[in-house]
Each structure stands twice: as C-alpha cells, then as structure tokens.
Amino acid sequence: MAELLRVATAGSVDDGKSTLIGRLLYDTKSLFTDQLAAVERTSRERGDGYVDLALLTDGLRAEREQGITIDVAYRYFATPRRSFILADTPGHVQYTRNMVTGASTADLALLLVDARKGIVEQTRRHAFLASLLRVPHLVLCVNKMDLVDFDREVFEKIKEDFRHFAAKLEIVDVTTIPVSALTGDNVVSRSPSTPWYDGSSLLHHLEELHIASDRNLIDVRFPVQWVVRPRSEELHDYRGYAGQVAGGVIKPGDDVIVLPSGLTSRVVGIDTYDGPVEEAFPPMSVTVRLEDDLDVSRGDMIARPNNQPTVGQDLHLMVSWMVDAPLRRRARVGIKHTTRSVRAMVTDVSYRVDIDTLHRDETVDSLGLNDIGRIALRTTSPLCYDPYRRNRNTGSVLLIDEVSGTTLGAGMIL
Amino acid sequence: MRADRDHRFWHRVAGGWHGGNCASGELVNVGETVGATAGSAILNGYIGETRGFRVPVTGYELTHLQMLEAEAIHIFREVAAEFERPALLFSGGKDSIVMLRVAEKAFWPAKLPFPLLHIDTGHNFDEVLAFRDRRATELGARLVVGSVQAAIDGGELTEDTRPGASRNQLQTPVLLDSITDNRFDAVFGGARRDEEKARAKERVYSFRDEFGQWDPKNQRPELWSLYNGRHRPGEHIRVFPLSNWTELDIWRYIAQERLEIPSIYYAHSRETFERDGMLLAVTPLTQPRVGEVVVPRQVRYRTVGDITCTGAVESTAATVDEVIAEVAATRITERGATRADDRVSEAAMEDRKREGYF
Numbered sequence: 001m002a003e004l005l006r007v008a009t010a011g012s013v014d015d016g017k018s019t020l021i022g023r024l025l026y027d028t029k030s031l032f033t034d035q036l037a038a039v040e041r042t043s044r045e046r047g048d049g050y051v052d053l054a055l056l057t058d059g060l061r062a063e064r065e066q067g068i069t070i071d072v073a074y075r076y077f078a079t080p081r082r083s084f085i086l087a088d089t090p091g092h093v094q095y096t097r098n099m100v101t102g103a104s105t106a107d108l109a110l111l112l113v114d115a116r117k118g119i120v121e122q123t124r125r126h127a128f129l130a131s132l133l134r135v136p137h138l139v140l141c142v143n144k145m146d147l148v149d150f151d152r153e154v155f156e157k158i159k160e161d162f163r164h165f166a167a168k169l170e171i172v173d174v175t176t177i178p179v180s181a182l183t184g185d186n187v188v189s190r191s192p193s194t195p196w197y198d199g200s201s202l203l204h205h206l207e208e209l210h211i212a213s214d215r216n217l218i219d220v221r222f223p224v225q226w227v228v229r230p231r232s233e234e235l236h237d238y239r240g241y242a243g244q245v246a247g248g249v250i251k252p253g254d255d256v257i258v259l260p261s262g263l264t265s266r267v268v269g270i271d272t273y274d275g276p277v278e279e280a281f282p283p284m285s286v287t288v289r290l291e292d293d294l295d296v297s298r299g300d301m302i303a304r305p306n307n308q309p310t311v312g313q314d315l316h317l318m319v320s321w322m323v324d325a326p327l328r329r330r331a332r333v334g335i336k337h338t339t340r341s342v343r344a345m346v347t348d349v350s351y352r353v354d355i356d357t358l359h360r361d362e363t364v365d366s367l368g369l370n371d372i373g374r375i376a377l378r379t380t381s382p383l384c385y386d387p388y389r390r391n392r393n394t395g396s397v398l399l400i401d402e403v404s405g406t407t408l409g410a411g412m413i414l
Numbered sequence: 415m416r417a418d419r420d421h422r423f424w425h426r427v428a429g430g431w432h433g434g435n436c437a438s439g440e441l442v443n444v445g446e447t448v449g450a451t452a453g454s455a456i457l458n459g460y461i462g463e464t465r466g467f468r469v470p471v472t473g474y475e476l477t478h479l480q481m482l483e484a485e486a487i488h489i490f491r492e493v494a495a496e497f498e499r500p501a502l503l504f505s506g507g508k509d510s511i512v513m514l515r516v517a518e519k520a521f522w523p524a525k526l527p528f529p530l531l532h533i534d535t536g537h538n539f540d541e542v543l544a545f546r547d548r549r550a551t552e553l554g555a556r557l558v559v560g561s562v563q564a565a566i567d568g569g570e571l572t573e574d575t576r577p578g579a580s581r582n583q584l585q586t587p588v589l590l591d592s593i594t595d596n597r598f599d600a601v602f603g604g605a606r607r608d609e610e611k612a613r614a615k616e617r618v619y620s621f622r623d624e625f626g627q628w629d630p631k632n633q634r635p636e637l638w639s640l641y642n643g644r645h646r647p648g649e650h651i652r653v654f655p656l657s658n659w660t661e662l663d664i665w666r667y668i669a670q671e672r673l674e675i676p677s678i679y680y681a682h683s684r685e686t687f688e689r690d691g692m693l694l695a696v697t698p699l700t701q702p703r704v705g706e707v708v709v710p711r712q713v714r715y716r717t718v719g720d721i722t723c724t725g726a727v728e729s730t731a732a733t734v735d736e737v738i739a740e741v742a743a744t745r746i747t748e749r750g751a752t753r754a755d756d757r758v759s760e761a762a763m764e765d766r767k768r769e770g771y772f
Contacts, residue, residue: 228521398637407642
C-alpha cells in the first residue's frame with residue numbers, strides 16, 4: 001500500500017540540488033527520455049556545460065530566457081513503497097514566499113549543504129522556515145562528499161554545527177546523510193565510500209520514514225465545508241455535513257459540539273460514496289450525519305464537548321508577508337481560516353524576525369515583502385482555532401486583500 | 415436499484431469488459447458484502463447500499479490514491495461552496511472521467527451541483543462523444559456543449575485549412591464564449607502538473623482575467639489546503655483538482671474504481687501512418703500524404719484530443735492492468751509521444767494557456 005510523502009526543498013544550482021533531484025527522478029524511472037533529451041538540448045544550446053535539470057520544469061518563457069526559476073515547481077516520482085511530491089523552490093528571488101508555500105504542506109524538508117562550505121546562511125534560513133511551518137521531518141544532505149574524500153571528520157563537523165544551530169529551532173526529527181549527488185553515493189543505495197556511516201541512503205530514508213503519527217489524531221476537528229442535501233424523493237430528509245477531517249478520529253456514536261453555536265448532538269453516521277466508514281481521520285474527506293436537526297452550515301466546526309478549539313476574535317500570529325505593500329497596524333484584511341472567511345483588523349505589529357540571526361526586531365511598525373513577524377488581529381466574528389503547533393489545519397490562515405482579492409500573506413496562529 | 419447496477423456491472427467485468435480487472439487482490443467489493451442487507455434499514459434507513467470498491471484502511475493510514483482523492487474532493491467542495499456558477503469541463507478523456515468520478519464522490523448522495531461543459535471541436539472521436547452523452551445521462555447532469563463547428567459555420571471563427579492545421583487553437587475562443595454566455599465563474603479541468611512544463615507551474619486555482627488569460631508571473635501563492643477564490647465580476651478561475659496526480663495515478667484510479675473509459679484507450683487495430691514521428695489514424699480528417707505509407711497496427715491512445723493532432727502509440731495492452739504495466743515502463747511523456755499541438759515549440763502550451771486555453 002503506497003503512501004504519499006510531500007517533500008519541500010530549496011536552494012540554488014551551486015549546491016547540487018538539481019543534480020540530486022535529477023538523480024532521484026532518474027533512478028526511480030520518473031524522468032522521461034524525451035524530457036531528458038529536451039533538457040540536454042536546451043542546456044547545450046545555452047552553452048551551460050552541464051545538464052541543468054531545473055529546465056525540466058522551468059518551461060515558462062521568462063524562465064528559459066532569463067535562466068531562472070520563477071516559482072515553486074512540483075515534481076513527481078514514485079517507488080513501489082511510496083509516491084512523492086517534491087515542491088522545489090528557487091534559491092533567490094521570492095525565496096521566503098516560495099519556501100513558505102512549499103513547506104506549508106510538506107512532511108519533510110530536504111536541505112543541501114556543500115561539504116566544502118558547511119552550514120551557510122541559506123541553510124539557516126531554510127531550517128528556520130521549515131521550523132516555522134512545522135515541517136515534521138528534516139533531512140540535511142551533506143553533498144559533494146566526493147570532493148572531500150568522503151572524510152568522516154568533515155561530515156561530523158557539519159552535523160554537529162547544524163545540531164547546535166537547530167537546537168534554537170523547533171525541529172523534532174533531523175537526519176543527516178553524507179551524499180554525492182554527482183556520483184550517486186548514498187542517494188539510492190548505501191555507498192561503499194562511507195563505511196563509517198551507518199544510516200540509510202536518502203531514498204531509503206524517504207521511503208521508510210514514519211509519517212502516520214505526524215497528523216493530529218487526538219483533537220477532533222471537522223470544519224463543515226458543504227451541506228449535502230439531495231432533496232430527492234428517496235433521500236428527502238437526508239442532511240449531511242461534508243468536509244475534510246482536520247484532526248482527531250471521528251466515530252459514529254461520538255458526542256459532538258458544533259461551534260461557534262455551542263449546540264450539541266451525536267454522530268449517527270459517516271458517509272462516503274464508497275460506503276459508510278466506522279472511523280474518519282485526517283485527511284479523509286467524508287460526510288458526517290448528526291442525530292439532531294441543528295442549524296449547521298459552512299464555516300462551523302464540529303469538535304468533541306470535552307476537547308474544543310479556542311473560539312475567539314483576538315489572534316496572535318506569526319505571518320509571512322508576500323506582497324510589496326507593507327503590512328501595518330490598523331490594516332483591514334480578509335481572513336480565510338479552515339472553511340470560514342471573516343474580516344479582520346491588524347491591532348499590532350509586534351516584531352520582525354531576522355531570519356539570518358533569529359533576532360527579534362521590536363522597533364518595526366510594519367512588515368515588508370518576504371518579512372516574517374508577529375502580529376495581532378481582531379476578527380469581525382469568532383474563529384474556532386488551535387495553535388498552529390498543535391494542528392496545522394486549524395492553526396493556519398490566509399490574509400487576503402479585500403479589494404483586489406490577492407493573497408497577502410500566510411499566518412500561523414500562536 | 416443501485417444493487418442492480420452493480421450486479422450488471424459484475425457481468426460486464428466477467429465478460430471481459432475493459433473497465434474490469436481490479437489491480438490487485440487487496441480491493442474489497444463492499445457492494446457485494448453489503449448488498450445482502452441493502453434493503454434493510456441500516457444507517458437510519460438513509461443509505462442501505464454502497465457503491466464503489468473500498469480499499470481497506472489500516473492503522474489510520476491512507477494509500478496515496480486515497481490521499482489524492484481526499485484532496486480533490488476537498489477542492490470540489492470548496493469551489494461549489496464559494497462560487498456562484500461552476501462548471502466541469504468534460505471531454506470524455508480519461509482525466510476528465512476520473513475527475514467526474516471524484517466530483518460524484520464529493521457531493522454524493524446528492525447530484526452534482528454544476529453542469530458539465532464540453533468544447534466540441536467537431537473533430538472528436540465518435541466513441542468519445544457517445545460516451546460523453548451516456549455519462550451525462552447516467553449522472554442526471556446538464557451538459558453544455560460549445561461547438562467549434564457552429565462557430566465556424568456562423569462565421570465567428572475562420573478555420574485554418576492549410577494541411578496539418580488543427581482546430582485546437584479554435585477551442586479557446588469557443589471555450590471563452592461558453593464561459594461568458596453561461597456566466598461560469600469557475601471551470602474544473604482535468605489537467606495535471608506532470609503533463610507539461612507550463613502546467614507544472616500552475617496553481618490548483620488558476621486565476622483568469624476578463625480575457626481568460628493566465629499570467630504565470632502573477633499567481634497567488636497557494637498554501638496548506640486554503641484556496642483563495644476571490645475574483646471580480648467577469649474574471650473567473652480554472653480549477654485543477656487533479657493537479658498532483660500523475661498519468662500512472664490516473665490509470666491506477668481507473669483500475670481501482672473500475673471506471674469505464676472509451677475503447678480507443680485500449681489496444682485495437684487501426685490503419686495508421688507516420689507523420690513527424692507520430693502515428694496518426696487514417697480518418698476522413700487525417701489522410702496520408704504522398705509518400706506516407708498506411709500500415710495496420712495494434713495501437714492505443716494515451717490522450718484523446720482532436721483527431722487531427724492526436725497520435726496513437728503501438729500497444730498490445732487490452733486491459734487496465736496491461737495499460738498500467740505499459741505506462742509504468744514507458745520512458746516518454748504522454749504529450750511528448752502523442753500531441754502535435756504541444757510540439758510546435760518549447761513553450762507551445764504556455765502560449766496557448768496565456769490566451770485562455772486550459
């Protein structure tokens with residue numbers, strides 16, 4: 001039974017990232033010959049001197065003309081054990097915005113460092129953003145090991161440096177792997193060149209990593225997305241609440257509370273097209289039926305009476321700001337949280353985080369493009385939320401421009 | 415009634431019908447086991463029957479297909495809830511067949527809360543059109559057809575009649591007119607990011623301006639499963655619920671769900687000739703030129719588009735399992751192998767999308 005693993009990676013051409021990705025794709029037979037031929041041809045025409053695998057997905061005219069990656073590129077590969085979605089973000093322009101986007105759905109963040117250079121500014125930024133977005137697993141690939149003669153000392157030093165830095169972050173699971181993307185050492189299979197390394201190859205690690213426990217299976221959270229009312233003759237009274245389980249395990253017979261109204265009822269059935277289910281858990285999309293005929297609509301949250309999210313209008317968030325126009329106090333924004341859309345006013349801009357030093361700058365009164373900072377909001381009506389660290393689904397919000405409709409930023413509830 | 419259909423279905427499978435041949439022994443035919451109690455009042459008398467083929471869930475883990483399906487269902491429901499007038503672009507091709515099944519699941523037991531939309535180039539395979547009509551009837555869904563032929567006949571479009579020209583370009587104005595005429599504000603498409611480079615960069619919610627144009631450099635960031643569908647009157651979005659599916663996922667889903675697909679997706683014998691490295695079928699619209707040799711071959715189609723620009727691949731795959739085996743082993747992308755429209759230039763798809771194509 002193949003699972004799905006979402007990986008976020010970032011960086012520039014220099015660190016060998018595209019070589020590594022190319023190798024993963026090629027060795028899992030996910031790179032097609034016509035794609036490879038096209039990439040080789042373009043690289044040759046441009047006089048690159050190497051095969052630039054970024055061209056695989058850099059198909060936009062502007063990207064090809066300027067030789068840059070504009071956006072998050074999604075690549076797909078699979079082994080018999082797992083299917084992988086790789087969100088690959090460019091290392092330069094819009095770095096933060098794209099990295100935050102890629103990391104928001106990732107199970108694992110893949111970082112590369114050059115064994116000759118060790119931990120650099122970009123590594124620290126990348127690790128910080130992975131931590132901020134609470135990507136549950138992190139893999140640090142110490143690349144170009146062939147250029148340091150597969151020296152164990154070099155590897156251990158980088159591993160230790162990173163551990164020292166990561167202690168300041170909230171990263172639960174870090175794995176460090178010595179690799180050479182160019183020669184393939186420890187990418188797909190264990191390398192004889194690193195007899196001192198007793199861990200897995202990168203691909204083996206990606207295949208075997210335990211991710212089922214990363215979801216919150218404790219706090220029942222079911223944001224109502226859509227009310228199913230067939231209104232047909234045989235299903236005249238059918239009324240089901242459709243949505244994607246955002247947390248916990250829901251079972252028929254469970255006592256539930258509907259928020260923000262506070263009305264209580266009991267689950268009598270969980271329906272899917274493929275038949276009723278006895279348990280629903282994240283990220284299943286199901287339809288829940290309740291015993292009582294309540295007024296429940298889109299934007300409501302179903303939880304357990306003894307385990308409820310916070311219901312409130314005053315939120316404290318870490319935000320990643322994604323547009324040129326700065327975020328200031330008193331700004332009015334639209335908020336999308338689970339299936340609920342409300343309006344809000346920014347009541348405070350508390351500080352900006354310097355993502356290189358992790359220092360807080362409390363003197364700022366606004367956040368600019370690609371800034372990360374803490375703000376406070378007051379919403380026009382209550383949201384049913386959890387801290388982001390507790391639940392990525394019920395702890396995340398989009399900030400939206402009420403006039404143009406643009407997405408302004410991403411918020412993680414503290 | 416439903417049980418009857420399932421019953422009939424089994425006969426078709428036993429008779430070697432294409433949609434049969436479940437991928438593995440892991441699949442459980444829930445319909446059969448529950449069928450015995452179908453008439454009794456289980457589940458408060460609401461739903462006495464089940465359909466489909468449930469893949470067992472163990473240890474709170476889902477298969478990657480179940481996760482992709484759950485994501486796509488979520489997207490369908492978001493759009494239905496937040497837009498006034500969505501429509502689902504249904505061509506009868508395999509991706510739109512899969513998309514339609516997921517849509518069915520998203521709203522079941524209610525009907526689809528939106529119509530189907532097909533842009534008929536007038537150069538479609540007959541098998542595919544017949545299939546399209548039958549599927550719409552089965553679902554009780556309204557079918558809106560935008561006709562390229564009608565637009566040509568009415569003088570609104572001028573056809574490029576040079577040899578080798580296809581009507582692919584003409585689809586875009588007809589699609590845009592259909593969207594405007596019906597005031598659709600969201601249109602679901604079956605495009606996948608693994609198909610083509612321009613699509614690899616496209617959002618699930620692809621924002622289009624009043625001219626239907628896509629601006630790849632000005633896309634909204636898409637985070638978590640929070641989709642921002644804000645738009646102004648006259649603007650609309652294209653929605654791609656299958657963005658994260660691969661060609662192989664589509665085929666595995668067809669196997670898992672035992673979906674019926676047009677027969678041209680399976681190996682059959684056809685009179686074919688080679689042109690520009692593609693195998694084209696001999697049809698009234700595609701005739702061999704001098705020097706092009708017609709040879710009967712066993713072929714199947716990997717994509718189903720306009721006859722004039724869709725090539726076949728040599729194949730002996732007559733069942734879903736055999737197609738899956740072929741797809742898993744193939745080393746050429748589906749559009750690279752069979753779509754002349756994407757081979758015009760490296761950025762052919764991007765250019766068409768900028769103009770409003772899917």
